[in-house]
Amino acid sequence: MSASPDRPLVPDWLTVPDDANALAQGVWPDAAHRDDRGELVVGGVSASDLRALYGTPLYVLDEDEVRGRARRARAAFDAAAARHGTTAHVYYAGKAFLSTEVVRWVTSEGLAVDVATGGELAVALAAGADPARLGFHGNNKSVAEIARAIAAGVGSIVIDSEIEVERVAAEAERRGIRQSVRLRVTSGVHAETHDFLATAHEDQKFGIALDRAEAVVARIRALPSLDFGGLHCHIGSQIFGVDGFRESAARLLDVHERLLEGGPVRVLNLGGGFGIAYTSVDRPTPIEELAGAIVDAVAGECARRGIPVPVLAFEPGRAIVGPAGVTLYEVGTVKPVRVSDDLTRVYVSVDGGMSDNARPALYGAQYSARIASRVSDADPALVRVVGKHCESGDIVVDAEYLPGDVAPGDLLAVPATGAYCFSLSSNYNYVLRPPVVAVRGGASRVIVRGETIDDLLAHDVGVHDAAQALRFGKDSE
Structure with missing residues (x-):
């Protein structure tokens, strides 16, 4: 500033x-x-x-604003996807704001829900969300969290590291379940507001480098307890415009195309990060414009490669509730x-x-x-x-x-x-x-x-101990 x-x-x-x-x-x-x-x-x-x-x-x-924005996002991506003969899934990114009521609002308006911790998963389930319409993120999911997600029937677990491949597979095998997973990758595109930076690698804690994706997917496909659904990428937050999404999608589809040689790749998740106005000078891109331009870009890249347009997924949070x-x-x-x-x-x-x-x-x-x-x-x-x-x-x-x-x-x-x-x-x-x-x-x-x-x-044990001591002293008098 x-x-x-x-x-x-x-x-x-x-x-x-x-x-x-x-x-x-x-x-x-x-x-x-x-x-x-x-x-x-x-x-x-x-x-x-x-x-x-x-x-x-x-x-x-x-409440009406949240519901209206949820409906508008779903309608925008549905319409954009339908123009290219595919479908879109819109997940509400729960980290923006999560309560049981908000989960009920967004799911009743047709959105799925993305959670990132065991606590967020518990809130979504307590709200009555369909587990099959939940996505579970996180760069360091504990074994206990993975077990709870698989036991609940979470629709997709987003694998964030090579170690996590084995953890999710082992827990799914133990329960006799074939768990659907997606692989989070870093595309080398990081977008913030009006600018984006495209590099070979990103220095961040999330995801797997794009040049490792094919090897990791091969390992996922080799494990009978895992079902590979597709790639996932998130390029930033509070983004205005679509240039970063276009560049990221092109890079992801290079890998997506090669992965098709080894089996189906049903979904491409391009994340969220759509910006909102905090001040009178902010000019966020309307969701209809974002949806149309991003899906058009994906469809164009697919046509150039001669491959079908996959099911697309997006994860707005701030743009719904902010x-x-x-x-x-x-x-x-x-x-x-x-x-x-x-x-x-x-x-x-x-x-x-x-x-x-x-x-x-x-x-x-x-x-x-x-x-x-x-x-x-x-x-x-x-x-x-x-x-x-x-x-x-x-x-x-x-x-x-x-x-x-x-x-x-x-x-x-x-x-x-x-x-x-x-x-x-x-x-x-x-x-x-x-x-x-x-x-x-x-x-x-x-x-x-x-x-x-x-x-x-109530969280301070010393308060409880002091009260107990006071009561004990009175009782002994």
């Missing part, structure tokens, strides 16, 4: 808004709006009503900080922070914010929204323009927090994880219970 020479505290993409109350289209849930009193309304429920019912901080998830989330905070303090003789930055402190959204601290991620409880005609002021943790890097929104009269007690809303915020949340400084509330049609309900102090203390 760079700043303008004449505005050293302001990133060069951020401009003074005409209206510091306006909700940027594409950043907020489609149906979010301000009511006649100027309050933010999400899913038909006002911000102040949500605070009154559940307190703050609060994760708010618009824009559906809004986090509500209450402003605690407002502090002008004089940075230099002629520069002042206003620090707006809220009652959450890096424990409920670690992405700014981890990745320097940019977010937006608006006062949610009212509108104001005060001139816009440059602010930094910060949390309550004992860390100077506890930043929620690095730079934003809010009405200059922002004050303690105001409700502040941060959009595009549906993905990775809850998933990465922590108890740093023993701050409680907030509840997750679903909103739809003017009603709200808790879908993940917020933590209490009792929850925190």
Whole structure:
């Protein structure tokens, strides 16, 4: 992030808004709006009503937005695949946000689910997801996790290393099952937002180098307890555009074509990573455009090689749930900080922070914010929204323009927090994880219970021992 020479505290993409109350289209849930009193309304429920019912901080998830995005993704890939005589499978990438309710939403809209740990698998199964429509990822699946996945009937296990071939095969053989597997490979294409880098090898923990794929697939095919389904590749996150996907697909199909000589290769999984808007200047590629361009590229490469177009699979997560989330905070303090003789930055402190959204601290991620409880005609002021943790890097929104009269007690809303915020949340400084509330049609309900102090203390064995000792002392008197 760079700043303008004449505005050293302001990133060069951020401009003074005409209206510091306006909700940027594409950043907020489609149906979010301000009511006649100027309050933010999400899913038909006002911000102040949500605070009154559940307190703050609060994760708010618009159910209709999640469902609509799931339907839209499935329809886009179905239509693109049908044009080329094949089919597409769309998996919801559970790592973005997972709860039993969200699993039920996306599966009812026709999506399969991708999980990456035994815990995520347990949540998906508890939600009633069809095990045959689950994909199980992970670079270090334990033997116990592999056993649980095979016993549950997981549709596909994505093998991430040569060691894992033997582990999955041994467990499947022990249970008398022929387990369907896919092989994760690194294509040498790594895409981030607008740019992609194509190299011979990738220095990362996931997958097997593409030049080892044929040997590993030969080993998989030699094991009677394994059924090789196809290749899998994931090239990055928060990707705008399709160039990286095109390049990766071409490289994968070189290997896919050679693998066809040894037997069927039913599926090509190109992963996810489709970007969303976090700020007013972000321009994510519409899912219909992505689906059409990626599938067209695969079909073109297949035609050039004279091979059939395989079944295609994709794994959007952030693109489904990210824009559906809004986090509500209450402003605690407002502090002008004089940075230099002629520069002042206003620090707006809220009652959450890096424990409920670690992405700014981890990745320097940019977010937006608006006062949610009212509108104001005060001139816009440059602010930094910060949390309550004992860390100077506890930043929620690095730079934003809010009405200059922002004050303690105001409700502040941060959009595009549906993905990775809850998933990465922590108890740093023993701050409680907030509840997750679903909103739809003017009603709200808790879908993940917020933590209490009792929850925190319940994990501390010393608290239990002290209570036992106190009771023993009283009993002996």
